[in-house]
Amino acid sequence: EPAAMSAKRLEKELKDVRKAPFPGLRSLGPVDEANLFYWQGVLEGPEGSPYEGGRFVVEFDIPSDYPFRPPKNRCLTKIYSCNIDSNGNHCLDIDDTQWSPNLTIANLCLCYLGMLADPNPDVAKPWFNPAPYSRLARHLASSLL
Template sequence: MALKLITKQLQDLYRDIPDEYGLSAGPLEDDMLHWQAAIPGPENSPYAGGTFCLQITFTTDYPFKAPKIKFGTEIFHPNVEKDGKICMDFLQTEWKPSFSIGYILMAISSLMHTPNIENPADQDVANMYLNNQEEFVRIATEWTRTYAIRTTQECRPVTVPAVTEAL
């Protein structure tokens, strides 16, 4: 069931995500359980101008178990651990099988713009965000320039023609 649904969500992905998000995602090579995604830094955020790579790993229990998603690009953000793991309730305790990959990626993009300070992965970064916004923006912008300035093409998944043709 997992592979069939993942294949269907790949087919629907670009139809479901509005163009202004600029997101891309898909399987690496011919492995439908391992994807890579590219999320452009949202405008009017310290991440603007950067492209952030995400690694997505599905289990055979998907959609009943959330995929594991982490940033492959270093990011200074209250809801992202140093290893790239994203702290979002709906990826852990509030997961619903109805959440699509498109929905997840748009939610991560929104989180980049507006962090959830109520549930931080890094309390120090969250405190800086709350108490010293200027310093937070300075560091997050510096990290974006250092780690996330690349073309979206560098994060794009390698989509095998046989996979996309089968869709």
């Protein structure tokens, strides 16, 4: 059964991330141990970025045929970013066509950290101005502490 295979994979990912967490990842795992298919991660704003000092919650709604389809994911924390919209949706190119079963939920967290560390204004509107953007992003990140 696909859901049982997915659950086994998720248990392995959870064990791996608990054994070897990485910088910027405060926590990652199921919100409720009884439901392996809904995770949240808490990411720390990268040093030197406008988000330094902030904490950002990301949700992962994992399909029963994971890892063959990617989890739906978005940032739940209000954030001012050229790469994350007001609903928490991101500009990552990881959809059904770009996703690989070799990727993990921890890999998605690293992608979020990359967006926070190095925002890509090319995906934003042409009027993007980095100085006011950084000031507002810094202000919002510090107000979330």
